[in-house]
Amino acid sequence: MQPASTANQTEAETAPTDLEGLIGRFREALAPESVITDPQRLRTYECDGLASYRVVPAVVVLPENADQVGEIVAACAEYGIAFVARGSGTGLSAGALPRSDGVLIVTSRMRRILEVDVANERAVVEPGVINLDVTKAAAPHGYYFAPDPSSQQVCSVGGNVAENSGGAHCLKYGFTSNHVLALEVVTPDGDTVELGGRARDVPGYDLMGAFVGSEGTLGVVTKIVVRLLRAPESVQTLLAGFPSTDEAGGAVSKIIAEGITPAAIEMMDALSIEAAEQAVRCGYPEGAGAVLVVELDGPAPEVEHTFAEVQRHCRDHGAFEVRVAADDAERAMIWKGRKSAFAAVGRISPDYIVQDGVIPRTALPEVLTRISALSAESGVRVANVFHAGDGNLHPLVLFDGSEPGAVERAEEVSGSILDVCLAHGGSITGEHGVGADKVKYMGRMFTEQDLDTMQRVRCAFDPDNRCNPGKVFPTPRLCGEAPGQRRGVHPLTEAGLADQF
Amino acid sequence: MTENPIQSASEGAFDAFHTPQRELVDDCVHCGFCLPACPTYELWGEEMDSPRGRIHLMESGLDGEPLSGSMVEHFDNCLGCMACVTACPSGVDYGSLITQTRAQVERRHQRGFWERMLRSTIFALFPYPRRLRALRGPLALYQRSGMAELLKRSGLLAKLPPHMRTMESLAPPVRRAPKLPERVKARGQRRAVVGMVTGCVQSAFFPDVNAATARVLASEGCDVVIPPAQGCCGALSEHSGREAEAVKFARGLLDKLHAADVDYVVINSAGCGSTLKEYPRLLADDPDYAARAEHFSERVRDVSELLDELGTVAERHPLPGRIAYHDACHLSHGQGIRSAPRALLREIPELELSEINRGDICCGSAGVYNLLQPQAAGQLGDRKAENVADTGADLLITANPGCSMQIRTALERRGESMPMAHTVEVLDASIRGTGVKSLSER
Ligand SMILES: Cc1cc2nc3c(=O)[nH]c(=O)nc-3n(C[C@H](O)[C@H](O)[C@H](O)COP(=O)(O)OP(=O)(O)OC[C@H]3O[C@@H](n4cnc5c(N)ncnc54)[C@H](O)[C@@H]3O)c2cc1C
Ligand code: SF4
Ligand code: SF4
Numbered sequence: 025m026q027p028a029s030t031a032n033q034t035e036a037e038t039a040p041t042d043l044e045g046l047i048g049r050f051r052e053a054l055a056p057e058s059v060i061t062d063p064q065r066l067r068t069y070e071c072d073g074l075a076s077y078r079v080v081p082a083v084v085v086l087p088e089n090a091d092q093v094g095e096i097v098a099a100c101a102e103y104g105i106a107f108v109a110r111g112s113g114t115g116l117s118a119g120a121l122p123r124s125d126g127v128l129i130v131t132s133r134m135r136r137i138l139e140v141d142v143a144n145e146r147a148v149v150e151p152g153v154i155n156l157d158v159t160k161a162a163a164p165h166g167y168y169f170a171p172d173p174s175s176q177q178v179c180s181v182g183g184n185v186a187e188n189s190g191g192a193h194c195l196k197y198g199f200t201s202n203h204v205l206a207l208e209v210v211t212p213d214g215d216t217v218e219l220g221g222r223a224r225d226v227p228g229y230d231l232m233g234a235f236v237g238s239e240g241t242l243g244v245v246t247k248i249v250v251r252l253l254r255a256p257e258s259v260q261t262l263l264a265g266f267p268s269t270d271e272a273g274g275a276v277s278k279i280i281a282e283g284i285t286p287a288a289i290e291m292m293d294a295l296s297i298e299a300a301e302q303a304v305r306c307g308y309p310e311g312a313g314a315v316l317v318v319e320l321d322g323p324a325p326e327v328e329h330t331f332a333e334v335q336r337h338c339r340d341h342g343a344f345e346v347r348v349a350a351d352d353a354e355r356a357m358i359w360k361g362r363k364s365a366f367a368a369v370g371r372i373s374p375d376y377i378v379q380d381g382v383i384p385r386t387a388l389p390e391v392l393t394r395i396s397a398l399s400a401e402s403g404v405r406v407a408n409v410f411h412a413g414d415g416n417l418h419p420l421v422l423f424d425g426s427e428p429g430a431v432e433r434a435e436e437v438s439g440s441i442l443d444v445c446l447a448h449g450g451s452i453t454g455e456h457g458v459g460a461d462k463v464k465y466m467g468r469m470f471t472e473q474d475l476d477t478m479q480r481v482r483c484a485f486d487p488d489n490r491c492n493p494g495k496v497f498p499t500p501r502l503c504g505e506a507p508g509q510r511r512g513v514h515p516l517t518e519a520g521l522a523d524q525f
Numbered sequence: 526m527t528e529n530p531i532q533s534a535s536e537g538a539f540d541a542f543h544t545p546q547r548e549l550v551d552d553c554v555h556c557g558f559c560l561p562a563c564p565t566y567e568l569w570g571e572e573m574d575s576p577r578g579r580i581h582l583m584e585s586g587l588d589g590e591p592l593s594g595s596m597v598e599h600f601d602n603c604l605g606c607m608a609c610v611t612a613c614p615s616g617v618d619y620g621s622l623i624t625q626t627r628a629q630v631e632r633r634h635q636r637g638f639w640e641r642m643l644r645s646t647i648f649a650l651f652p653y654p655r656r657l658r659a660l661r662g663p664l665a666l667y668q669r670s671g672m673a674e675l676l677k678r679s680g681l682l683a684k685l686p687p688h689m690r691t692m693e694s695l696a697p698p699v700r701r702a703p704k705l706p707e708r709v710k711a712r713g714q715r716r717a718v719v720g721m722v723t724g725c726v727q728s729a730f731f732p733d734v735n736a737a738t739a740r741v742l743a744s745e746g747c748d749v750v751i752p753p754a755q756g757c758c759g760a761l762s763e764h765s766g767r768e769a770e771a772v773k774f775a776r777g778l779l780d781k782l783h784a785a786d787v788d789y790v791v792i793n794s795a796g797c798g799s800t801l802k803e804y805p806r807l808l809a810d811d812p813d814y815a816a817r818a819e820h821f822s823e824r825v826r827d828v829s830e831l832l833d834e835l836g837t838v839a840e841r842h843p844l845p846g847r848i849a850y851h852d853a854c855h856l857s858h859g860q861g862i863r864s865a866p867r868a869l870l871r872e873i874p875e876l877e878l879s880e881i882n883r884g885d886i887c888c889g890s891a892g893v894y895n896l897l898q899p900q901a902a903g904q905l906g907d908r909k910a911e912n913v914a915d916t917g918a919d920l921l922i923t924a925n926p927g928c929s930m931q932i933r934t935a936l937e938r939r940g941e942s943m944p945m946a947h948t949v950e951v952l953d954a955s956i957r958g959t960g961v962k963s964l965s966e967r
Contacts, residue, residue, distance in 0.1 A: 065573045086570065130572075178557045303614065367554060
């Protein structure tokens with residue numbers, strides 16, 4: 025990609041923000057119904073899956089192809105106006121939160137699967153294509169698209185790339201980044217570039233690697249070449265009930281220590297089991313303090329052998345019931361409880377926060393003890409769901425928003441949980457991203473210099489800070505600025521343009 | 526033009542009478558799981574034409590946004606197919622929300638002249654079986670006289686406004702109507718006494734379906750009570766926000782059927798069935814009828830639901846052939862009835878059942894939606910027709926008169942056709958041993 029010229033930068037800074045002019049340009053380039061300015065319509069785009077953050081965008085555009093995205097972004101550059109990309113709006117960190125003075129570029133009309141190349145095990149899709157639709161298109165050929173976030177029936181592949189989304193099966197198969205071969209991207213100055221390549225290895229810096237997981241701050245993805253995997257010959261799933269999360273955690277550690285790599289190991293605690301039971305009547309073992317869902321896949325003989333071992337490890341660690349799915353319907357029933365857990369918590373609590381943190385797997389018992397202590401001290405209930413294999417926790421912090429002070433208490437507990445994760449050498453997000461929501465925690469995880477280094481990457485792509493500004497980084501960096509430790513107040517803070525978290 | 530006296534921008538979109546409930550709106554966690562299920566989101570890919578977006582619009586209405594033309598447009602665009610209710614993991618009661626919203630729209634929003642004309646014509650005609658029947662004669666004449674062909678060929682038809690064109694094209698081929706007796710005796714041992722709701726469109730345009738329903742029920746051991754001159758159940762009015770009219774129809778039907786002492790009330794039209802089951806909500810404010818509505822709706826069953834519940838006794842004769850089963854939204858999403866009709870059809874020897882790709886997406890008929898929103902309905906009809914044609918079936922089965930009219934028209938646009946029948950007509954043919962031809966060559 026090209027380095028942005030300084031001339032470009034000064035132009036952007038001096039141009040008055042002529043929103044009307046920009047909208048006029050959109051109307052020339054797009055069909056009339058693809059430019060939304062009606063205030064009530066705009067308001068339906070004010071939030072994503074994290075509805076506590078809301079900002080009504082100045083204008084929404086619905087491009088139908090990559091060329092239109094290019095024209096939109098180039099016009100934004102010319103007028104010096106910020107933009108935010110949005111896929112299906114299921115993000116849980118307010119990553120697609122619009123700007124009141126900016127453009128929201130929504131990819132929901134870019135949902136063509138352009139190519140399914142079975143021989144080369146890849147597919148080319150537009151960014152608005154729904155994750156599960158890739159698998160549906162590949163399934164008749166015996167292939168599938170591996171990343172499987174719980175939201176897979178609705179989230180877009182573009183959003184998956186931006187968030188580097190994972191799912192229950194990323195323990196064995198990795199996150200989205202492991203399944204993307206190349207990206208076509210419109211850079212913030214409106215150029216269209218290809219990152220990565222269709223070949224399995226591309227020389228030079230891995231710019232695509234930098235792009236995946238950048239949460240829409242480096243450009244807009246307009247095309248994705250994804251890897252397809254051959255559907256495994258055999259899949260076995262079990263559900264094991266344990267007296268408590270300690271025993272279940274012990275079983276997880278043992279299984280992994282034995283060198284077994286399950287496709288998935290998921291844990292739920294008593295409270296989240298109760299919620300799932302109410303929502304979908306999944307029939308999990310009665311009286312369980314924790315359940316594990318373990319799935320193995322691969323060649324049949326291997327799966328059969330390891331599956332027996334996994335059952336043994338579960339029993340050795342106190343599982344009082346081990347249920348094996350006999351067919352796809354039973355497997356679906358086991359997964360249904362797990363996959364509905366987030367939304368199901370709505371049945372046992374009027375409001376809740378879905379937290380997302382990572383810890384080293386071995387710290388699980390300690391971290392859980394700390395979380396229940398936090399819960400007991402504050403009187404705030406916490407249900408726990410984890411991708412146990414890779415230590416990705418999803419504590420669900422329950423509260424009733426109509427009770428005075430409840431929101432604040434819940435947020436405090438939710439924040440403290442992240443501190444516990446960090447204290448154990450973990451991370452503030454496993455898969456939902458930083459977005460606008462976790463900006464305030466970035467400083468707890470990274471030093472000033474770390475953040476500065478990351479922002480210099482951003483400056484290479486987006487020197488004018490117009491591409492999803494305000495996300496990921498607590499303080500925007502002026503790209504002309506000399507690197508190194510900043511002294512005094514940040515110029516943007518001083519100008520009243522940004523908050524220092 | 527008279528201004529609606531209770532409309533005022535300052536109080537937001539809704540007034541205090543049956544306001545869309547804030548608690549129901551708050552149940553939505555904005556997860557978006559309903560988006561891919563929604564036919565209008567599928568068509569346009571816009572947030573405000575998705576269930577989540579419509580709930581968001583209701584919320585902004587509750588927060589003080591006025592009931593603007595654009596807000597109304599997105600509520601009007603909703604088919605009421607309830608696919609979003611099936612998809613929602615949080616159990617959001619979208620059905621109640623949209624019904625409450627539509628009633629507010631009808632009361633508080635001033636529509637344009639032509640739209641008002643169209644709506645009053647539709648609602649002066651469809652809910653009245655007798656008026657529909659009166660239309661049958663001229664319609665049959667129109668179809669048989671060659672006038673229809675002439676209009677089509679002259680290009681005059683293309684010049685009619687789209688709504689009129691839709692009405693013209695949707696008129697089903699008219700059949701002779703056998704008159705139903707007031708009571709049909711059970712064959713063999715009596716297992717239940719059921720009251721039958723005959724419906725408006727069903728009784729006027731698809732009398733064979735009602736006749737087949739009565740025969741199948743009798744064969745399965747039911748005494749069938751058919752009160753004459755039933756009137757409309759209120760479904761079309763309720764689904765279009767004409768609440769007062771719906772309440773009036775509901776009371777009328779309750780009066781008719783209350784007298785009959787029956788174990789079950791059976792309905793063969795999906796759209797009517799879901800409304801009959803919603804009578805308690807519709808009549809909640811009516812002290813004289815609320816309890817009766819409760820008692821009534823507990824006994825209401827879709828015909829396939831009841832037959833599945835009772836279990837089969839009458840012998841099924843083979844019907845060699847391939848059928849495709851179309852889920853009517855008001856059966857599958859509205860009442861959660863998907864497996865009962867399939868199970869009944871699978872019991873028939875030598876009958877092969879194929880599934881329609883993307884079968885859970887509405888065909889665009891949706892009550893009178895195809896008359897009010899002909900363009901969207903036409904596009905959905907085209908998609909449905911393509912998927913139906915792809916099954917290569919000899920016969921299409923559906924439990925809703927609106928769906929069969931809609932799909933038949935959409936197939937014709939593609940220059941194709943497929944014979945259609947109601948689930949009970951297939952069961953009837955199998956029980957009577959009349960063969961597949963009795964259904965496909967009529
Ligand atoms: C119930 C539920 C369960 C979930 N489960 C999981 C899970 O198991 N694992 C997981 O990882 N996530 C999960 N998520 C979070 C979310 O679904 C994922 O982050 C998903 O990848 C977001 O996709 P989207 O299309 O909705 O993106 P959006 O929410 O629309 O956007 C997300 C981010 O991507 C950017 N973006 C979108 N499209 C583009 C583009 N074309 N180019 C550049 N940037 C773009 C946006 O600017 C934003 O920063 C869940 C969400 C919900 C509601
Ligand atoms: S009822 Fe149907 S059309 Fe209306 S919002 Fe729900 S899914 Fe969409
Ligand atoms: S699926 Fe349910 S909770 Fe989720 S956005 Fe749709 S209506 Fe709301």
